[in-house]
Amino acid sequence: MxxxxxxxxxxxxxxxxTKPTEEMRKAMYEAEVGDDVYGEDPTVLRLEELAAELLGKEAALFVTSGTQGNQAGIATHASTGEEVIVEAQAHVFYYEAAAISVFAGAQVRQIPTDNGIMTPDQIRRAIRSKDVHQPRTALIAVENTHNRAGGTVWPLEDLAAVGELARRSGIPLHMDGARVFNAAAALGVPVRDVVEHVDTVSICLSKGLCAPVGSVLVGPRDFIERARQWRKRMGGGMRQAGVIAAPGIIALTKMVDxxxxxxxxxxxxxxxxxxxxxxxxxxxxxxxxxxxxxxxxxxxxxxxxxxxxxxxxxxxxxxxxxxxxxxxxxxxxxxxxxxxxxxxxxxxxxxxxx
Ligand SMILES: Cc1ncc(COP(=O)(O)O)c(C=O)c1O
Missing domain, CATH: 3.90.1150.10 (Aspartate Aminotransferase, domain 1)
Known part of the structure; x- marks a missing residue:
C-alpha cells in the first residue's frame, strides 16, 4: 500500500x-546550528534548557524518539541483573522491542491494572527485599498519559504517593511522559506539577505537539550526563540537530495550549x-x-x-x-x-x- x-x-x-506547522518549517530553515555531539548546537541547547525549565528539572537531553528517551533513561537507572517495575501494558515494555532487556539488561516486573494507573500498594508489594534470591528493584516507571489504557491520566495525589514511596525506598521514579502535556491539560495544571514527584521524564515533541522528530529526556544534571553516553551508544548522537530542535521549541512554546x-x-x-x-x-x-x-x-x-x-x-x-x-x-x-x-x-x- x-x-x-x-x-x-x-x-x-x-x-x-501530525505534520510540522508552517512556523516549524520556517524555524527549521532558519535554525542556527553546530555540532551537538561537541555540545555546540545553540538551538539544541536552547530546546534542552527550555524543556528542563518547563518541567522544573535541572537538565535535559534531546533524543531521537520517545523510545530512545525512555530507554536511555532506563539504562541509566538500571542494569543487568536488576528489576524495573512497570505497568503490564506500559509502552516501555509492550511496544519498545524488548529494549529494556537489550540496553539496561534488566528484567521487567509487570503490574496489571485496569486503567494504567498502578496503586502505591501494588508497587510497594512489588519492591524486592534484600535477599540473595531476589533482584534489586532499580527503578519504578509510570506512563502518563497511559497509551494502551486509552490516554488515562495519573491523579496528582497518586503520583505524590508513589513518589513518596519511591523516595522512602531509595528507588528512582521515571515517567514515560510521551503525552505528559495532555495529562497537564486534562488536569488544568502546569506540566511541572505533573512531574514534581518523579526523578526523570521522557517527553515527546512529535506527537500531539506536531514537531516532526524528537523527544527530550529530563532530570538531574549528573543523570543527564550519564544518559548522554547511553544516547551515543544507541546511535543518537546527532550533529547539526538544531534543524530538528527548532520545531521542538515551537512545540513546547506554541502547541501546548x-x-x-x-x-x-x-x-x-x-x-x-x-x-x-x-x-x-x-x-x-x-x-x-x-x-x-x-x-x-x-x-x-x-x-x-x-x-x-x-x-x-x-x-x-x-x-x-x-x-x-x-x-x-x-x-x-x-x-x-x-x-x-x-x-x-x-x-x-x-x-x-x-
Ligand atoms: C506512551 C508512549 N511512550 C513512548 C512512545 C515512543 O515514542 P516514539 O514512537 O517516538 O519512539 C510512544 C509512541 O507512541 C508512546 O505512546
Missing part, C-alpha cells in the same frame, strides 16, 4: 501522524461512538485525546472494520481482538470528527457510499 492511500483521509490512527481542543474532540467522538449499537466505549477512560472503541458486539471483526472504515476515508488503529483506537490531534478538525462519526455509522450498517 503506497502513501497515496493516505490522500484525503481523516487520519485518526495516532497523534504521531491547544491540546484541550483535541480532548474535546475525543470526548465528542467517544460519546457518538458509545451511542451506536454494537460499539462500547469506557467513557470514564476517555480523559485526553485517545478513544478506544470495543466493537465486539458489532458482528464485524476488527481487521474488516478498520479496512471498511479506511474505504470510507477514515483511518483508525486495530488495538486488540475487539478494540479499535482513534486518536485526535492538530490535523483533524471537529468537522473531520463529524465525518468520521458518519463513516463509522456507514460501516456498522454495511452501507458504504462512494
Amino acid at each position: 503506497g502513501v497515496e492511500f493516505l490522500t484525503g483521509k481523516i487520519d485518526l490512527r495516532s497523534d504521531t501522524v 491547544r491540546l484541550a481542543e483535541d480532548h474535546h474532540n475525543a470526548r465528542y467522538l467517544a460519546e457518538q461512538l458509545a451511542s451506536m449499537n454494537g460499539i462500547t466505549v469506557a467513557l470514564d477512560k476517555v480523559q485526553t485525546n485517545i478513544v478506544i472503541a470495543d466493537i465486539g458486539n458489532s458482528g464485524i471483526e476488527v481487521p474488516e472494520f478498520v479496512r471498511e472504515l479506511a474505504a470510507e476515508g477514515v483511518l483508525a488503529s486495530s488495538f486488540g481482538e475487539t478494540l479499535v483506537r482513534f486518536v485526535t490531534h492538530h490535523d483533524v478538525s471537529r468537522a473531520d470528527i463529524e465525518k468520521a462519526v458518519d463513516a463509522v455509522q456507514r460501516v456498522l450498517h454495511g452501507a458504504r457510499v462512494h
Whole structure:
C-alpha cells in the first residue's frame, strides 16, 4: 500500500501522524546550528534548557524518539541483573522491542491494572527485599498519559504517593511522559506539577505537539550526563540537530495550549461512538485525546472494520481482538470528527457510499 492511500483521509490512527506547522518549517530553515555531539548546537541547547525549565528539572537531553528517551533513561537507572517495575501494558515494555532487556539488561516486573494507573500498594508489594534470591528493584516507571489504557491520566495525589514511596525506598521514579502535556491539560495544571514527584521524564515533541522528530529526556544534571553516553551508544548522537530542535521549541512554546481542543474532540467522538449499537466505549477512560472503541458486539471483526472504515476515508488503529483506537490531534478538525462519526455509522450498517 503506497502513501497515496493516505490522500484525503481523516487520519485518526495516532497523534504521531501530525505534520510540522508552517512556523516549524520556517524555524527549521532558519535554525542556527553546530555540532551537538561537541555540545555546540545553540538551538539544541536552547530546546534542552527550555524543556528542563518547563518541567522544573535541572537538565535535559534531546533524543531521537520517545523510545530512545525512555530507554536511555532506563539504562541509566538500571542494569543487568536488576528489576524495573512497570505497568503490564506500559509502552516501555509492550511496544519498545524488548529494549529494556537489550540496553539496561534488566528484567521487567509487570503490574496489571485496569486503567494504567498502578496503586502505591501494588508497587510497594512489588519492591524486592534484600535477599540473595531476589533482584534489586532499580527503578519504578509510570506512563502518563497511559497509551494502551486509552490516554488515562495519573491523579496528582497518586503520583505524590508513589513518589513518596519511591523516595522512602531509595528507588528512582521515571515517567514515560510521551503525552505528559495532555495529562497537564486534562488536569488544568502546569506540566511541572505533573512531574514534581518523579526523578526523570521522557517527553515527546512529535506527537500531539506536531514537531516532526524528537523527544527530550529530563532530570538531574549528573543523570543527564550519564544518559548522554547511553544516547551515543544507541546511535543518537546527532550533529547539526538544531534543524530538528527548532520545531521542538515551537512545540513546547506554541502547541501546548491547544491540546484541550483535541480532548474535546475525543470526548465528542467517544460519546457518538458509545451511542451506536454494537460499539462500547469506557467513557470514564476517555480523559485526553485517545478513544478506544470495543466493537465486539458489532458482528464485524476488527481487521474488516478498520479496512471498511479506511474505504470510507477514515483511518483508525486495530488495538486488540475487539478494540479499535482513534486518536485526535492538530490535523483533524471537529468537522473531520463529524465525518468520521458518519463513516463509522456507514460501516456498522454495511452501507458504504462512494
Ligand atoms: C506512551 C508512549 N511512550 C513512548 C512512545 C515512543 O515514542 P516514539 O514512537 O517516538 O519512539 C510512544 C509512541 O507512541 C508512546 O505512546
